[in-house]
Amino acid sequence: MRLPLSAALRRLDRHWLLNHPVLWMMRLHWMCYFWFLGLVLVCLVALVLPVTLQSVLSLNSYFVTVFFLAGLAISPWIYLQICFAPQLRLVHQGRTAFFLLAGYLFVLGAYVAWPYAFVSILEGRISRRISEVELRADFHPAVRVALFFEDRNMAGARTPSLELPDEEPLGQEASERLLALSLKYLPANLGDLSSGGQWTVAITIESVINDILRIKGVRAFTGSFDFRDYYTKAWVISVVPIGAALLLWVFLSTDARSLTTTCIIGAAAWVVLAIYDASGFPWRREMVVGIPFLMFLGSGWIVLQAPRQRRKSGVFGVGLNTFTLLLPWTPWLLVTLADRSGLFEDIHRGNATFCVGLSIGVVMLLAFTPWLQRNYRELRANPV
Amino acid sequence: MTLPSPAIDLAEEIRSLIQGDDLSRATKRLLDYTRQFSGQRDIVNSAIVLTGELRSLQRDIRKFGDSAERRSQLSELAHRILEILDEVEAPPADDPLPKVPPEPQRLRVVPQVPSLPLPPQGEPRIAEEANRERSLTRFEQDQRIFAERRKEVVLPPTAALEARGLRKTYKGGFTLAAIDLTLRPGEITGLVGVNGSGKTTLLRVLAGELASDGGDLAYPLLCPNGLDWVHIRSQIAFVEQRPPRWYGILEENLYLHAALHELSGRANEDEVEFILHRLGLETYRKARWNEISGGFQMRFELAKALVGRPKLLILDEPLAPLDINTQQVFLQDLRDIANSASNPLPIILSSQHIYEVEAVADSILFLDKGEVVFAGALDKLYEERQENTYELTSPVDKTRLLEQLDSLGVIEIEHTGLTYIVSVPTEVTGRKVLDCLFRADIEVRYFRDIGNSSRKLFKGRGE
Numbered sequence: 001m002r003l004p005l006s007a008a009l010r011r012l013d014r015h016w017l018l019n020h021p022v023l024w025m026m027r028l029h030w031m032c033y034f035w036f037l038g039l040v041l042v043c044l045v046a047l048v049l050p051v052t053l054q055s056v057l058s059l060n061s062y063f064v065t066v067f068f069l070a071g072l073a074i075s076p077w078i079y080l081q082i083c084f085a086p087q088l089r090l091v092h093q094g095r096t097a098f099f100l101l102a103g104y105l106f107v108l109g110a111y112v113a114w115p116y117a118f119v120s121i122l123e124g125r126i127s128r129r130i131s132e133v134e135l136r137a138d139f140h141p142a143v144r145v146a147l148f149f150e151d152r153n154m155a156g157a158r159t160p161s162l163e164l165p166d167e168e169p170l171g172q173e174a175s176e177r178l179l180a181l182s183l184k185y186l187p188a189n190l191g192d193l194s195s196g197g198q199w200t201v202a203i204t205i206e207s208v209i210n211d212i213l214r215i216k217g218v219r220a221f222t223g224s225f226d227f228r229d230y231y232t233k234a235w236v237i238s239v240v241p242i243g244a245a246l247l248l249w250v251f252l253s254t255d256a257r258s259l260t261t262t263c264i265i266g267a268a269a270w271v272v273l274a275i276y277d278a279s280g281f282p283w284r285r286e287m288v289v290g291i292p293f294l295m296f297l298g299s300g301w302i303v304l305q306a307p308r309q310r311r312k313s314g315v316f317g318v319g320l321n322t323f324t325l326l327l328p329w330t331p332w333l334l335v336t337l338a339d340r341s342g343l344f345e346d347i348h349r350g351n352a353t354f355c356v357g358l359s360i361g362v363v364m365l366l367a368f369t370p371w372l373q374r375n376y377r378e379l380r381a382n383p384v
Numbered sequence: 385m386t387l388p389s390p391a392i393d394l395a396e397e398i399r400s401l402i403q404g405d406d407l408s409r410a411t412k413r414l415l416d417y418t419r420q421f422s423g424q425r426d427i428v429n430s431a432i433v434l435t436g437e438l439r440s441l442q443r444d445i446r447k448f449g450d451s452a453e454r455r456s457q458l459s460e461l462a463h464r465i466l467e468i469l470d471e472v473e474a475p476p477a478d479d480p481l482p483k484v485p486p487e488p489q490r491l492r493v494v495p496q497v498p499s500l501p502l503p504p505q506g507e508p509r510i511a512e513e514a515n516r517e518r519s520l521t522r523f524e525q526d527q528r529i530f531a532e533r534r535k536e537v538v539l540p541p542t543a544a545l546e547a548r549g550l551r552k553t554y555k556g557g558f559t560l561a562a563i564d565l566t567l568r569p570g571e572i573t574g575l576v577g578v579n580g581s582g583k584t585t586l587l588r589v590l591a592g593e594l595a596s597d598g599g600d601l602a603y604p605l606l607c608p609n610g611l612d613w614v615h616i617r618s619q620i621a622f623v624e625q626r627p628p629r630w631y632g633i634l635e636e637n638l639y640l641h642a643a644l645h646e647l648s649g650r651a652n653e654d655e656v657e658f659i660l661h662r663l664g665l666e667t668y669r670k671a672r673w674n675e676i677s678g679g680f681q682m683r684f685e686l687a688k689a690l691v692g693r694p695k696l697l698i699l700d701e702p703l704a705p706l707d708i709n710t711q712q713v714f715l716q717d718l719r720d721i722a723n724s725a726s727n728p729l730p731i732i733l734s735s736q737h738i739y740e741v742e743a744v745a746d747s748i749l750f751l752d753k754g755e756v757v758f759a760g761a762l763d764k765l766y767e768e769r770q771e772n773t774y775e776l777t778s779p780v781d782k783t784r785l786l787e788q789l790d791s792l793g794v795i796e797i798e799h800t801g802l803t804y805i806v807s808v809p810t811e812v813t814g815r816k817v818l819d820c821l822f823r824a825d826i827e828v829r830y831f832r833d834i835g836n837s838s839r840k841l842f843k844g845r846g847e
Contacts, residue, residue, distance in 0.1 A: 017636060018652045021643035083631040087644060312595075381613035383595035 332357030
């Protein structure tokens, strides 16, 4: 099958093949080309997809779907990188390793931007369907109705997060308002007003309005917003490409066996820490954050033994892999570990810390790349 | 008068090949010649183009049959080979030597090749004509020119690899014991032995894939200062018995491999083009791994190994997937590669095709159960023999054979299933053995003197 590449791209392909083999192997030119085509397609679909206010309920599904499609689109490229990896293992130098990792981060980051672009366009279109004034007008009744049904059904299980004027119980009026808001903000099949579902409906309406307010960038009610979904997306589009790029790069530098062993050890550590975290034992945060940091330090010590290696060592390989895979997360781990006041447990500060920490971590990783690659080369070259 | 220069020797070899109607090999050697001695891209490219044209013409002949037009084209190609030789031998423009008068018509007056293959007698042969003309008009000047331009090829005195008492033990019990081995540029070493004798293990140790458990291993030519495996392994090409799959178009893999070995731009293209044509792979350059046979996969592996410009070539059972014709071509190519005047390469290859390997190898290393049974040139094997050994195939049974050969003082007859290995005293020649058998009216379907072959070392070994 011939790829629909333009003549200019084919010329570039040839030039890179002969002169810049690493760029050619990464197929950066193809990937940019197909990324652009895919982005145009995604944007077109997002522009023609019918949206209503209720579409906010489907935004997560849209995000996941397009994310999955982006993953499918990029999987042949990942496969190609894995196939070509053995050719590079003994040849490439530190500078090449840097470009490889930067290229992987770039390509993977670009492709996970598809769902973000798709959802952003949808959000923009949803936000234009209702004015801020109208939204603000609906917000108070929605919250009050939700609280009313919450009090009645849940016996005050939920603490209101927003100070509201003390008014008379809504009674019959609540049901009428709920019906009116349902018609406006919920799809028809969610408008179940029977007594068991009224609280759920009210909460859903509140959530929809909150989301629309967020989309519109209204800050007045920020205090009551649940940003978890929003940051989940941000987490996905940052962590997934970084993690995938790292795994790919480590595979390229080492071998499947060593990487698999590292991943098994990592997964086992993850499970143990998750169980510990859920168990309610003391020092949970210190354990959950501290153990990976200790693993990082331990693997760093193993890596420093590199000059003494004369044979290919499984322990050294796993240590080097662990060190490389944990490196970008260490600034964040360190800050979280040092946070005795619990300052960063707040979701907003926590997310900001995570983003800044991760950015510093990626820069550190790129800076360390030539050194890591030198160690990997020695590891690969040494006889078993 | 024989000229000692490798360049002149090679040119003479090419002319001789043309005389012998072997244009395929002549073009291959022409590629070697232009690459090693011309130093000019245009001339090498002319040789590459010519090689491609010859292959195309040969395909046409195979497909559509011979014809006068095609014979004429073959003749024209032969002329062009000679023209290229002349071009390389001609003095450069700024050469202070007196200019040879241009002889543009000299080769054109040579009659065309009358048939395919060329008849043994008939009209004057192209090369003979050219040689005669050269000998009459330019011989003395050629001598002077080559004396100045010749790059005297001196094989590096340093060995590429030296192993002393090399040992490797597996947990399963197998031990590769005390191997002494030296690989020098320009030499081919054949590694033979029964299955499980440790050939692949030894090759992997030499290639730096497996660590030895004892002994000394050094790569003086590759890394004079100790064992820097990154440096050493980047200069070793190890072609495995089962080559890993290639992804994508084959020629792209070669360009990539060359680029990864720091050959970029035009140099990269030239190198790959040369290797593809030199190994006769240009037809399949656009193919993918699954579309070519195991034999071509092995040849492409060799091509990939060579575009990396290694300093040591290690091949594990490369002949296994090749047909009998291709084996000859492959081994001849290896011989040419090893003999390269500009870049003589040490080669070690393991194989079960002992006769074919012995034909091109400078020395043989025979292993059995991890131990060296014989190491050295085959002449040594012959000189040190205690008996003469012959391999023969006959429909008669061993008893009958023994009865007939008893008069010759036969020492032993071993039946290996298909053949007999007959050992007789050193004074009993092959002719005597055959005479004896023919007199007794015993049919002999196959007969070979294996006195100077490692084949006789297989006697009583293996399963």
